[in-house]
Amino acid sequence: MCDYLDMIKTDMTRNRRVGTMLAALSATALALAACGETEEPVKNAVGTADPTSTMASDPNATPANEIKGAELAKGTFAALKSAPAGTKSVTGVAYLAQHDKGTTVTIDVKGLQPDTAYMSHLHEQPCAKDEGGDHFQFDAKGPEAPPNEIHIAFTADADGAATTTVSNDNPKTKGAKSIVLHLEDKDGTKFACADF
Numbered sequence: 001m002c003d004y005l006d007m008i009k010t011d012m013t014r015n016r017r018v019g020t021m022l023a024a025l026s027a028t029a030l031a032l033a034a035c036g037e038t039e040e041p042v043k044n045a046v047g048t049a050d051p052t053s054t055m056a057s058d059p060n061a062t063p064a065n066e067i068k069g070a071e072l073a074k075g076t077f078a079a080l081k082s083a084p085a086g087t088k089s090v091t092g093v094a095y096l097a098q099h100d101k102g103t104t105v106t107i108d109v110k111g112l113q114p115d116t117a118y119m120s121h122l123h124e125q126p127c128a129k130d131e132g133g134d135h136f137q138f139d140a141k142g143p144e145a146p147p148n149e150i151h152i153a154f155t156a157d158a159d160g161a162a163t164t165t166v167s168n169d170n171p172k173t174k175g176a177k178s179i180v181l182h183l184e185d186k187d188g189t190k191f192a193c194a195d196f
């Protein structure tokens with residue numbers, strides 16, 4: 001329960017949909033009180049991986065492409081046509097594995113800005129359609145946040161590379177068509193995409 005709350009709390013720092021965030025904040029604050037934590041402003045986790053969160057970088061997780069018995073999809077990242085200057089050299093791959101414990105996504109990206117934080121999500125459209133469209137959701141009427149969506153926060157290393165794995169308990173990601181990389185700017189600018 002409390003680990004799950006940590007996950008939600010971490011994600012809220014990245015959620016730009018203020019209405020959702022405020023609703024989630026009040027609900028989480030109540031629940032956190034029950035976990036013995038005091039209510040504090042959510043700190044911005046940009047630039048750090050939260051090891052308590054399954055939705056942030058987990059350097060020890062088994063990569064999606066190494067999970068035995070999984071149904072595996074692979075995508076190759078390319079810069080979007082709209083990618084701003086300085087982001088167009090991105091390359092890399094994404095793996096989406098559906099397995100008996102849920103879904104695991106791994107991204108392995110190069111050509112990023114050194115020591116810089118980024119966000120990515122599973123999206124519901126292919127890259128060629130509205131740059132991946134909206135976020136993929138397990139439940140289309142559910143919250144616009146994990147665990148109903150898969151968000152992957154990551155930070156590039158000093159060489160501009162990042163490898164990140166996240167997991168979700170739900171294996172039903174058939175509707176996910178792409179993974180989109182976003183800048184951590186105020187608009188969450190999309191700059192790269194990989195189709196599955």
Ligand SMILES: [Cu+2]
Nearest residue numbers: 120121180182
């Ligand atoms: Cu996205």
